[in-house]
Amino acid sequence: MSAVSTIALGIALIAALAWVFRLAGQKMTGNAPRFRDMPFGLAFGYILGALVLVWLIWAFVQSRSADLATANKFFFLGVAIKGFLLFAAAAWIFRLLGRHVGTAGTRKLFRTIPLTAAFGILVIIVYAILAIFANVIAPHGQDEILQGVAANIIPGSDPNFPLGTDQIGRDILSRLIYGAQNTVGIAFATTLLAFFIGGSLGFLAAVVGGWTDQILSRGIDVLMAIPSLIFALLLMTIASVWSSRLGIPLTVFMVLIIAVIDSTRVFRLARAVGQNIVVMDYIEAAKLRGEGMWYLVFKEILPNATAPLLAEFGLRFCFVFLTIAALSFLGVGIQPPLADWGTMVRDLAAFISYAQFAPLVATLPLLAAGAIALLTVAVNFVVDWMLQKSSGLKE
Amino acid sequence: MGNVLTIVLQRLALGLLTLLIVSIVIFVAVNLLPGDFAELILGQGATPEAVASIRHDLGLDQSLVTRYFGWLGGMLTGNLGTSFAQLNFQTNLGGGGGVTVAEQIAPRFANTMFLASVTAMIAVPIAVTLGVLAALYRNTVFDRATNILTLSSISSPEFFMAYILILFLSVLNTILPSLSNIYDGMAFAERLEKTLLPALTLTLVVTAHMMRMTRAAIINLLASPYIEMARLKGMSPMRVIVKHALPNALAPIINVIALNLAYLVTGVVVVEVVFVYPGIGQLFVDSVKIRDIPVVQACCLIFAAAYILLNLTADILSTLSNPRLRHPK
Numbered sequence: 001m002s003a004v005s006t007i008a009l010g011i012a013l014i015a016a017l018a019w020v021f022r023l024a025g026q027k028m029t030g031n032a033p034r035f036r037d038m039p040f041g042l043a044f045g046y047i048l049g050a051l052v053l054v055w056l057i058w059a060f061v062q063s064r065s066a067d068l069a070t071a072n073k074f075f076f077l078g079v080a081i082k083g084f085l086l087f088a089a090a091a092w093i094f095r096l097l098g099r100h101v102g103t104a105g106t107r108k109l110f111r112t113i114p115l116t117a118a119f120g121i122l123v124i125i126v127y128a129i130l131a132i133f134a135n136v137i138a139p140h141g142q143d144e145i146l147q148g149v150a151a152n153i154i155p156g157s158d159p160n161f162p163l164g165t166d167q168i169g170r171d172i173l174s175r176l177i178y179g180a181q182n183t184v185g186i187a188f189a190t191t192l193l194a195f196f197i198g199g200s201l202g203f204l205a206a207v208v209g210g211w212t213d214q215i216l217s218r219g220i221d222v223l224m225a226i227p228s229l230i231f232a233l234l235l236m237t238i239a240s241v242w243s244s245r246l247g248i249p250l251t252v253f254m255v256l257i258i259a260v261i262d263s264t265r266v267f268r269l270a271r272a273v274g275q276n277i278v279v280m281d282y283i284e285a286a287k288l289r290g291e292g293m294w295y296l297v298f299k300e301i302l303p304n305a306t307a308p309l310l311a312e313f314g315l316r317f318c319f320v321f322l323t324i325a326a327l328s329f330l331g332v333g334i335q336p337p338l339a340d341w342g343t344m345v346r347d348l349a350a351f352i353s354y355a356q357f358a359p360l361v362a363t364l365p366l367l368a369a370g371a372i373a374l375l376t377v378a379v380n381f382v383v384d385w386m387l388q389k390s391s392g393l394k395e
Numbered sequence: 396m397g398n399v400l401t402i403v404l405q406r407l408a409l410g411l412l413t414l415l416i417v418s419i420v421i422f423v424a425v426n427l428l429p430g431d432f433a434e435l436i437l438g439q440g441a442t443p444e445a446v447a448s449i450r451h452d453l454g455l456d457q458s459l460v461t462r463y464f465g466w467l468g469g470m471l472t473g474n475l476g477t478s479f480a481q482l483n484f485q486t487n488l489g490g491g492g493g494v495t496v497a498e499q500i501a502p503r504f505a506n507t508m509f510l511a512s513v514t515a516m517i518a519v520p521i522a523v524t525l526g527v528l529a530a531l532y533r534n535t536v537f538d539r540a541t542n543i544l545t546l547s548s549i550s551s552p553e554f555f556m557a558y559i560l561i562l563f564l565s566v567l568n569t570i571l572p573s574l575s576n577i578y579d580g581m582a583f584a585e586r587l588e589k590t591l592l593p594a595l596t597l598t599l600v601v602t603a604h605m606m607r608m609t610r611a612a613i614i615n616l617l618a619s620p621y622i623e624m625a626r627l628k629g630m631s632p633m634r635v636i637v638k639h640a641l642p643n644a645l646a647p648i649i650n651v652i653a654l655n656l657a658y659l660v661t662g663v664v665v666v667e668v669v670f671v672y673p674g675i676g677q678l679f680v681d682s683v684k685i686r687d688i689p690v691v692q693a694c695c696l697i698f699a700a701a702y703i704l705l706n707l708t709a710d711i712l713s714t715l716s717n718p719r720l721r722h723p724k
Contacts, residue, residue, distance in 0.1 A: 227661035373551035380550040
């Protein structure tokens with residue numbers, strides 16, 4: 001009960017402070033409108049925000065304290081604050097750069113971009129570089145068991161292995177970098193496949209209509225009634241038996257399964273967008289010209305459906321990426337020896353309990369999980385900005 | 396009132412039909428396995444006689460349709476079969492009266508429902524309050540900060556949230572236990588304490604989505620003439636939103652709450668594995684790993700049923716809360 005009473009006391013204290021703050025403001029400024037009309041909730045919010053800021057600064061100072069126990073305790077908060085400031089600064093510089101470098105079009109784009117979206121674009125570019133050039137950047141191979149090197153080197157103790165080595169002596173930094181290639185690459189390929197299946201079927205349903213549309217749509221409805229992660233796990237069970245029998249890697253099955261499950265969502269959107277386009281006059285004109293189905297779908301409908309499909313691509317990618325990470329985390333996704341972030345989180349998770357004595361060791365599982373989170377957050381920031389821009393949502 | 400009843404009954408019938416088709420899909424999917432259960436149980440080196448005998452015991456020598464109806468009938472009467480793992484125990488150790496799938500699932504299902512309801516109790520009030528506040532103070536620092544925070548928490552994987560919470564609340568500050576070892580006959584308070592960390596993780600995941608939808612639903616209405624009217628007669632912004640906007644935004648809010656509860660039922664899988672919470676999700680993942688088909692099948696059907704039921708509830712409630720949909724022209 002003590003926790004509850006502490007929280008209640010804290011809230012009461014903030015409320016009292018807020019009241020005093022508003023009253024003082026009114027008295028000192030001679031009842032300026034800003035303070036006279038200030039709702040109590042707003043004053044409460046100001047005080048709360050100020051307290052949080054003060055606490056964050058205090059925590060940051062604590063994380064640099066000479067006492068090792070205290071420093072360790074606030075190590076993670078310190079890193080989080082430093083990371084946040086660093087990311088914000090990087091995004092700001094990137095945006096500034098974008099405003100002065102590049103073609104007139106991109107310069108114009110960067111003039112109105114919010115900082116979050118600039119951050120998102122920056123992160124996506126960095127990930128793309130890491131994924132494409134992983135072989136060059138990574139100091140060691142992803143499944144290379146280093147000879148003459150101890151296993152379980154603690155991060156920071158050996159300058160040759162900045163993040164240490166894992167339980168069988170593989171370089172963790174290299175595995176993290178290769179993880180970008182494997183996890184992101186596989187997720188990207190899966191999303192492309194899902195868009196190919198869902199998009200073409202959706203446009204087909206929109207163009208042809210009638211029975212084809214009915215059969216496809218009802219079939220998709222049934223597939224969507226099963227929660228996707230559960231369905232994926234069920235199908236992966238079956239695929240694991242097939243893969244050991246046929247000798248095809250399980251990862252191939254996983255790509256196919258997730259692509260099919262995810263194409264249902266793409267189908268819905270493609271069909272809805274397609275139906276709006278099909279009734280346009282230029283489609284009628286193309287039909288009268290005697291154009292074939294292929295021409296209608298790829299030359300007339302697809303170019304006009306790019307904007308909503310592109311935003312959906314971002315969201316779908318995040319979803320596929322998270323599903324693959326979750327499957328790998330549960331141990332049925334991307335299989336070793338491929339380096340993959342979900343699997344790494346699971347393997348390194350136990351280190352988290354050393355946080356009080358060796359904070360660097362405890363960061364390892366969080367680094368892999370954070371790598372996943374950073375990319376999905378970045379993509380979501382960009383998609384959010386794109387949607388806001390295209391819908392013209394101002395209020 | 397008769398009109399409402401018809402709508403509800405129609406939706407219910409549709410839901411049952413969907414569930415029936417889903418059960419066929421699950422059954423067919425499982426039967427895509429190469430070989431059959433008998434070979435799977437006995438492994439590669441089984442003699443043909445042993446395979447034939449098990450096949451007969453399990454009824455695998457009957458036609459697909461007969462087996463489907465047998466399985467479906469079993470599902471409806473609560474007889475979900477015996478899990479392979481338990482079957483192995485029985486044959487190897489000679490113990491009689493193995494645990495059936497139903498006996499395995501029942502307590503775990505109750506645990507999962509407990510976790511989901513604790514999460515809902517925390518998440519729903521927070522989400523609606525935050526959503527109203529964000530709509531009230533839209534385009535301020537508060538709104539932008541919550542926007543960034545919620546977007547980040549929606550897009551992070553569940554296990555990332557879980558480990559962050561474990562790090563801060565369980566390792567660095569020993570406030571809550573990081574392992575949820577729950578057993579029968581536990582005192583309610585202790586049970587709640589052990590459930591709190593997984594519940595908080597799930598809260599972080601679902602609150603963000605619900606809050607954003609609440610905000611969007613309310614902001615959508617703010618351009619309406621009656622809101623303008625309320626504002627012009629001098630009502631405070633808070634009262635305008637709570638008295639005039641919120642009741643009209645109820646339909647989408649209820650919808651998104653029900654959808655998120657549906658998500659909760661399936662999203663528990665990863666969280667249960669992280670916290671070793673003895674729920675149905677963990678049983679499901681374990682069974683997937685050892686290919687215990689009867690358990691996988693049963694869990695899958697239960698998840699699908701819960702998902703369909705909650706989606707159905709969302710549909711019915713949003714129809715009921717909107718007079719325009721209740722009395723279609």
